[in-house]
Amino acid sequence: MKAQGFALMEGADAAALEAIVGKRNVIFHDEERLEPFSHDETAERSYASMPEAVVRPASTAEVSKVMAYASSRRIPVTPRGAGSGLSGGCVPAMGGIVLSLDRMNAILDIDLENLMVVAQPGVVTNSINEALKKHGLWFAGYPMSLETCFLGGNVAENAGGGKAVKYGVTSRYVTGLEVVLASGEVLRLGGKLRKDVTGYDLVHLLVGSEGTLAVITEITLSLMPVPRRKAVLLASFAGAAEAIGAVPRIIREARIVPTSVEYMDRASILASCGYLNESIPYGEAGAMLLLEVEGEGNDEVFANYSAIGGVCEAAGAQSVYVADNRTTMERIWNVRRNIAEALKVRSPRQSLEDVVVPTAAIPAFMEGLLSLAAEEGVQIPCYGHAGDGNLHATVIKPGQWSEEEWARRLHHILERLYRLSNSLGGRISGEHGIGNKRRDFIGINLDPATIALMKGIKAVFDPQAILNPGKIFPE
Amino acid sequence: MKIAVLVKQVPETDSLTLDPETGTVVRSEDSSIVNPLDLYALEAALRIKDADPETSILALSMGPPQAETALREALAMGCDEAVLVTGREFGGSDTWATSRALSAALSKLGGFDLILCGEKATDGDTGQVGPEVAAFLDLPVLTYVGSLSLSSSRKEAQAQRIVEDGSQVLRCRLPMVMSFCKAIGEPRLPLLSGKRRAKAAQLRSFGLADLGLTAEETGAKGSPTKVVKVDRPRLSREATFMDARTEEGMDKACDALIALMLEKGLIVPSAAVAGATAARTQP
Numbered sequence: 145m146k147a148q149g150f151a152l153m154e155g156a157d158a159a160a161l162e163a164i165v166g167k168r169n170v171i172f173h174d175e176e177r178l179e180p181f182s183h184d185e186t187a188e189r190s191y192a193s194m195p196e197a198v199v200r201p202a203s204t205a206e207v208s209k210v211m212a213y214a215s216s217r218r219i220p221v222t223p224r225g226a227g228s229g230l231s232g233g234c235v236p237a238m239g240g241i242v243l244s245l246d247r248m249n250a251i252l253d254i255d256l257e258n259l260m261v262v263a264q265p266g267v268v269t270n271s272i273n274e275a276l277k278k279h280g281l282w283f284a285g286y287p288m289s290l291e292t293c294f295l296g297g298n299v300a301e302n303a304g305g306g307k308a309v310k311y312g313v314t315s316r317y318v319t320g321l322e323v324v325l326a327s328g329e330v331l332r333l334g335g336k337l338r339k340d341v342t343g344y345d346l347v348h349l350l351v352g353s354e355g356t357l358a359v360i361t362e363i364t365l366s367l368m369p370v371p372r373r374k375a376v377l378l379a380s381f382a383g384a385a386e387a388i389g390a391v392p393r394i395i396r397e398a399r400i401v402p403t404s405v406e407y408m409d410r411a412s413i414l415a416s417c418g419y420l421n422e423s424i425p426y427g428e429a430g431a432m433l434l435l436e437v438e439g440e441g442n443d444e445v446f447a448n449y450s451a452i453g454g455v456c457e458a459a460g461a462q463s464v465y466v467a468d469n470r471t472t473m474e475r476i477w478n479v480r481r482n483i484a485e486a487l488k489v490r491s492p493r494q495s496l497e498d499v500v501v502p503t504a505a506i507p508a509f510m511e512g513l514l515s516l517a518a519e520e521g522v523q524i525p526c527y528g529h530a531g532d533g534n535l536h537a538t539v540i541k542p543g544q545w546s547e548e549e550w551a552r553r554l555h556h557i558l559e560r561l562y563r564l565s566n567s568l569g570g571r572i573s574g575e576h577g578i579g580n581k582r583r584d585f586i587g588i589n590l591d592p593a594t595i596a597l598m599k600g601i602k603a604v605f606d607p608q609a610i611l612n613p614g615k616i617f618p619e
Numbered sequence: 620m621k622i623a624v625l626v627k628q629v630p631e632t633d634s635l636t637l638d639p640e641t642g643t644v645v646r647s648e649d650s651s652i653v654n655p656l657d658l659y660a661l662e663a664a665l666r667i668k669d670a671d672p673e674t675s676i677l678a679l680s681m682g683p684p685q686a687e688t689a690l691r692e693a694l695a696m697g698c699d700e701a702v703l704v705t706g707r708e709f710g711g712s713d714t715w716a717t718s719r720a721l722s723a724a725l726s727k728l729g730g731f732d733l734i735l736c737g738e739k740a741t742d743g744d745t746g747q748v749g750p751e752v753a754a755f756l757d758l759p760v761l762t763y764v765g766s767l768s769l770s771s772s773r774k775e776a777q778a779q780r781i782v783e784d785g786s787q788v789l790r791c792r793l794p795m796v797m798s799f800c801k802a803i804g805e806p807r808l809p810l811l812s813g814k815r816r817a818k819a820a821q822l823r824s825f826g827l828a829d830l831g832l833t834a835e836e837t838g839a840k841g842s843p844t845k846v847v848k849v850d851r852p853r854l855s856r857e858a859t860f861m862d863a864r865t866e867e868g869m870d871k872a873c874d875a876l877i878a879l880m881l882e883k884g885l886i887v888p889s890a891a892v893a894g895a896t897a898a899r900t901q902p
Contacts, residue, residue: 378808423805442688446818453811464811466695469652470631472808 150238150610151217153196161199161241164209169247171198181242184229187494190551191232191581193614195222195242202247204322204330204361211359212328214241214610221326222612223355225265225297228289230496231579233301233354237614243359245296251275252362259367260319260336265296265360272365281367284311287575288481296360302352304575306480307436309531310403311368313575315351320364323350323357326606336364349601354577355612357605371438373445374403375468376476379456380429384409384510384526387431390459391503391530394435397458398451404436405531407506412483412527419486424479429462433530434480436473483527484536493541495554499565500574503533512564513537520557534574537561562588578616586617620773622664622676623725624698625736625748627654628689637851653689656737658696658806659799663767664735665697665807671773675699677728681709681720687822694817695809702728706826711839714743718751720837723830725756732773734796738763746798753796761789765802 151157158172171177175194183192196219201207214221220240227234236242249266256279263272270290273282287293287303297303299321304313320334334340334347350357381387384407391405408416413426426432435452439445445468453464467473484496501509510526517524522542528535539557541550562572562585571589572582586595599617602609628651653661661678668674678693680686681704690701704724712720725734734756739746746762753760765781773793780787781800809817827834835841859879861872880886 377811425807446814450811450815457811465808466811466814467808468814469692471652471655476808 149218150220150240150613153219153240157213157217157219158197160213161197161210164213165199165201165206169200169202172196181224181227181244182235184227184232184234186230186232186235186579186581187488187492187496188554188581191235191579193235193237193580194239195236196239198242198244200244200247204248204324207243207245207248207324207359207361208328208330210241210243210328211324211326215327215608218608218610220610220613221359223265223296223300223359225294225300226268226292228293229297229301229577229579230498231301231354231573231577231581233577233579233612233615234297235580237580237612240610245294245359245361248296248361249294254279255336256281258336260364261367262320262362262364263295264362265294265299267295269293269295269298276367277370280370282370283317283365284368285314285317285365286311287314288484295363295365299351299360299363300353300355301577302575304529304532304534306404306406306529308529308534308575309405310401315348317365317367318347318351318363319366320362321347321350321360322362324359324361326358326608326611330361331358334364338366352577354579354615356602356615357611359611371403373439373442373468374473375437375439375445375449375466376473377433377435377437377449377453377456378424378465378467378476379433379435379453379461380425380427380463381431381433381459381461382428383430384514385507386460387433388506388510388530390433390456390461391506393459394452394455398448398455400437400448400452402435402437402452402531404434405529406434406480406527407530407535408432408434408480408483408527409525411523411525412487413479415486415490415525416479416483419489420478420482422475422479424476425463425465427462434476442468480527483525484538487525487538487540491540493550495539495558496576497537497539497558497561498534498573498576499537499561499570500532500534501565501568501570503531505568505570506530506533506535509535509565509568509570512568513561516557516560516564520553520560522553522557524561529574532574533570559585559588580614583614583616584618620667620671620674620732620769621730622667622674622733622735623728623731624657624660624664624676624678624693625721625734625752626657626661626678626680626689626693627737627740627742628652628680628682628686629654629740629742637849651685651688653692654737654740654742656739656741656799656801658737659801659803660735660737660797661693661696661698662806663764663797663799663803664733666804667733667767667769668697677702677731679704679721679724679728681705681712681717681724683710690822691817691820692809694820695813696807697809697813701820701822703822703824704826704830705824708827708834708838711842712837713842713844714745714747714751715843716837716841718748718755719841720830720832721748722752722755723832724825725752727825727830732793733776734758734794736796736798738798738800749796749798756796758794758796759791760796760798761791762798763800764797765800767797767803 162170181198182194220238222236223243224234245265248264251263253262286305286307298314437448523540526537664676676698678698678701736749750760763781764778766779768777777790863869863872
């Protein structure tokens with residue numbers, strides 16, 4: 145018996161699962177093929193954990209049967225999308241089955257009358273937008289990894305991204321779900337509805353539940369029209385305070401909500417430009433803002449970026465560059481999108497963080513972060529979504545620290561980082577999730593009564609606690 | 620010093636669609652940009668101006684009125700002036716007719732020390748306009764320039780050409796025409812102040828009469844090249860899977876693979892190779 149009384153899987157279990165999904169869709173007793181399912185994109189492998197089996201269902205009916213079987217045997221089940229998560233959400237922390245939803249990858253319905261799309265969880269997020277392109281529509285949830293991540297993972301983690309300041313996060317667009325409970329029971333919640341107050345809002349309880357309450361097997365999303373024209377501004381500032389200080393002024397004074405307000409500190413820009421061999425003009429900038437605006441036509445876009453750029457200049461921007469065609473826009477976005485990868489290539493041992501603070505508290509947070517890094521003797525480059533206060537501070541392991549020292553001191557640094565964000569009214573994660581990476585720290589944000597209530601909800605959905613155990617809540 | 624940069628407005632490659640009937644590019648205002656390779660010529664000109672603020676740069680284009688967008692981007696990047704050669708009569712021009720019209724405009728404007736252009740346009744892909752302009756103006760031309768420095772007198776230039784098997788360094792007297800490749804340096808992004816200036820700028824435009832050309836010398840009539848037919852290549856991919864998990868399967872798979880490669884002409888039979896080798900070794 146393993147932790148929490150879970151059953152160890154045996155040959156008979158694999159055979160039973162093969163009977164449900166077919167022999168070739170079960171991986172069992174094959175370390176080499178199981179290993180890729182032991183981790184996600186979280187850099188530190190200390191959060192990884194091997195599954196006992198990987199099961200790849202092709203339909204809701206198969207998911208239901210797998211869950212019923214796992215329930216009967218009390219085997220843990222961890223749903224998995226593309227494995228591009230950053231909190232260990234799809235890592236089988238207690239072993240058992242990884243339920244890989246990659247075969248359930250169909251866009252089931254593009255409903256142009258209701259402006260909704262119905263898709264399975266294994267669909268690559270960007271392929272939804274590719275399919276919608278000719279209709280002038282898109283799914284406005286915009287995770288930065290949209291070319292690799294799966295919709296199911298976006299929903300399970302309630303992914304945010306670079307357009308949240310205007311368009312909000314994934315949950316805003318999820319209007320209906322089909323889910324399979326731990327028992328195997330299939331529920332259909334919500335629908336193609338933009339309003340629905342019939343009973344508790346279970347749809348939005350499940351969005352962001354990190355695979356701990358149910359397995360998502362079908363998603364209904366509401367769609368938005370694609371903006372006709374866009375432009376991107378790249379504004380450089382002396383430092384974080386100046387850059388961040390411009391953000392509320394942009395909305396207040398220009399009275400325009402940009403689609404994106406991305407923040408990059410100098411270390412992040414240098415890393416990404418070096419990685420891409422790109423030469424955007426960062427000059428003496430201590431920090432930069434990437435601002436995207438939309439408009440109906442060229443004149444409206446010009447008016448919008450001119451107004452926003454004007455506020456940046458008034459707020460002390462050293463220079464404001466404009467990209468208003470796809471080539472130059474892509475050049476600038478590419479720098480922002482590749483920061484995480486560039487930092488990872490440069491310093492593979494790191495902890496990519498995801499704190500979120502009220503936007504007005506960003507300068508105070510940045511100040512605290514600088515002194516924290518100096519006091520702890522580490523580099524913490526920081527970039528992220530300035531428009532919504534979601535900052536990806538990335539703690540880099542100093543070369544001279546031993547593994548043991550890194551493990552010990554990282555825990556302490558993270559605790560300080562999280563407490564800093566908490567003291568400013570923030571949270572330890574804005575869009576990446578808690579998973580097993582941050583579960584020991586959730587008490588910094590949530591009081592015992594809140595955690596108890598959440599655990600109570602979990603027990604109602606999953607009384608045997610077989611769904612994605614070892615996540616969100618500390619031991 | 621006076622520099623002219625030739626720019627072309629082209630469709631963005633990711634939004635490029637071909638008319639299935641005529642096989643020509645469907646051009647829409649929404650998705651047009653400065654030919655990406657012309658940006659390197661602009662960058663080369665702007666670097667000269669960075670070093671010597673007395674330099675003036677004129678951007679010149681020929682195209683429909685929408686080509687103004689490309690010229691305004693050139694102005695936003697830092698060009699001082701822009702001229703558009705436009706008119707129905709120019710429609711259907713090949714590179715020769717285009718070069719004739721651009722040369723006429725350059726002669727009319729006069730006094731350029733350098734006439735710079737990109738390596739080629741991403742839509743037509745010919746790379747002919749630069750050298751043809753040089754021919755019309757009877758100026759020397761250097762293509763594929765990767766770096767450039769000017770003498771203090773501004774009468775001479777030293778240019779490095781990037782050629783297939785290395786590079787050439789040449790010293791030459793101005794005025795002349797040059798086309799640039801990417802090695803010249805990453806093109807700059809326009810500043811907001813540049814965008815504002817470009818938006819407000821007045822563009823000059825030249826028509827047929829302004830250039831002193833006749834209708835026979837330009838457009839389809841003045842073009843020796845005729846596009847007879849345009850075909851889109853059909854992309855086909857085939858895959859054959861061979862089972863090579865057993866010894867026997869492996870042998871069969873190898874035989875089948877060899878037969879297939881022979882059939883496709885990817886390899887030649889060993890007898891033929893032996894013959895060829897023998898033929899080569901004979902004195």
